[in-house]
Amino acid sequence: MKPIRLVLIPALAGQPAPFMIVAPDGGVLHRGQLAPDAVERPAPMRTVAVCPGADVSVHWLDDLPPGGAAQLRAAAAWRLRDELAATSDRVATVVGPPVGPDQPRLVAVVGQGLLQAWSGYLEALGVRADVIVPDMLTLAEPDDEDGVTAVTFGDSVALRGRRFAATVQPDLVDMVVGERRVISVRDSFEVERALVTAARSPVINLLDAGARDRTGARVGWRRATGLAAAVLVSPLMLTAAVAARDDMGARRLRTDAVAAVAAAAPDLAREADPVAALRRRATSAPPPGGVTAAAAALFTAVEAVEGAEIDALVATPDDGVKATLSHPTWSDMEEITRRMADIGMAVTVTATLEDAGRVVSDISIGARP
Known part of the structure; x- marks a missing residue:
């Protein structure tokens, strides 16, 4: 050289x-x-x-x-x-x-x-x-x-x-x-x-x-x-x-998050995206206080929005608490979601459509992340 x-x-x-x-x-x-x-x-x-x-x-x-x-x-x-x-x-x-x-x-x-x-x-x-x-x-x-x-x-x-x-x-x-x-x-x-x-x-x-x-x-x-x-x-x-x-x-943050998921829920560590899987589980998991607390919170939030109604409320071990709401305008769900979040519950809108001049939203209720 x-x-x-x-x-x-x-x-x-x-x-x-x-x-x-x-x-x-x-x-x-x-x-x-x-x-x-x-x-x-x-x-x-x-x-x-x-x-x-x-x-x-x-x-x-x-x-x-x-x-x-x-x-x-x-x-x-x-x-x-x-x-x-x-x-x-x-x-x-x-x-x-x-x-x-x-x-x-x-x-x-x-x-x-x-x-x-x-x-x-x-x-x-x-x-x-x-x-x-x-x-x-x-x-x-x-x-x-x-x-x-x-x-x-x-x-x-x-x-x-x-x-x-x-x-x-x-x-x-x-x-x-x-x-x-x-x-x-x-x-x-x-x-x-x-x-x-x-x-x-x-x-x-x-x-x-x-x-x-x-x-x-x-x-x-x-x-x-x-x-x-x-x-x-x-x-x-x-x-x-x-x-x-x-x-x-x-x-680096994602690596730390995946490690935390594996420690908290080992079954989710095998998922392609463990973090997303944990979010889905948290969304569908029973909220704090169970079905009774979720129902009471939802009734209170819906009552505060003029013209909003609860058409259905169901709870299953796998899917957690779900509900169907009917309300006058598309923005009503923002107010309901905010009121639920204030008491530690997360609302996820899974489907929304317009029916006979009203808006119908399918939601799931879980613990707020």
Whole structure:
């Protein structure tokens, strides 16, 4: 294995780019800065460039169909079509390697113009990138599922959690991370080790999107930098980051809920959706106080709605308490449901129809969740 050059692409054109040369054993042979259009040109070697992650949208997708690289990219782009602020011909989509059976695939999306502009900027430094990786993907996933690693790159903060990666402004970190624990990494040597690991084994390469046409890229670097928000995904970056965080939180809450269902009702744990099964059981289960209390509560609630009547009231061991109500308007059930909820009973409307100018509703009465 030969030495690798790692270059950090700055957020603004014209700025110098920090770099280091990584030895085959992972040690750092040299550190410095590359300036655009410098007289002395760097030696040729494999080059890994780290780009600003705020301009890259990262996702994890399940159930991508089998196929070649082009087919995977097309499938991922189609899945993400509603989340992008640009048409598919203006963005480059890259799918990471599989990490195991039935595991979601890492997908990164970047504007074609920015990708070409970054390549042009690197050429202005005298280097040609073999790999371009966003800064947040140079960080390893934390071992703690509730933790998010945070590293500052320039004026932005790169965040990496379990199946989550985003780069945001410092004042947005708390909103994006939510209740998860932020693990701030400020030790420069620890950050450098992460960069070295990424240089030797990058998790994704934005150049795999096939967007290697550099014609005019150097000229367009400044323009692309100024128009980044119009070129790419950036208008929805924050939304995507928050959605990813909420999705992770929802998965964690659902896991906890399923465990609670299994503990409370082991027979429901075998259901395809244990949580929904428990809700159905709660809805149909006898309400507090049994049939007598349900009947008394229902009579009281119906009596408070002018013109409403109880046509039938039945109770069975399996289905709990059910009733058929007749009332003048469609909105009457909202008032009856509210009054029942106030005393701890849940009303579920199972059917509603209009008959001879009146509304007839079939309901079930259970304990309020």
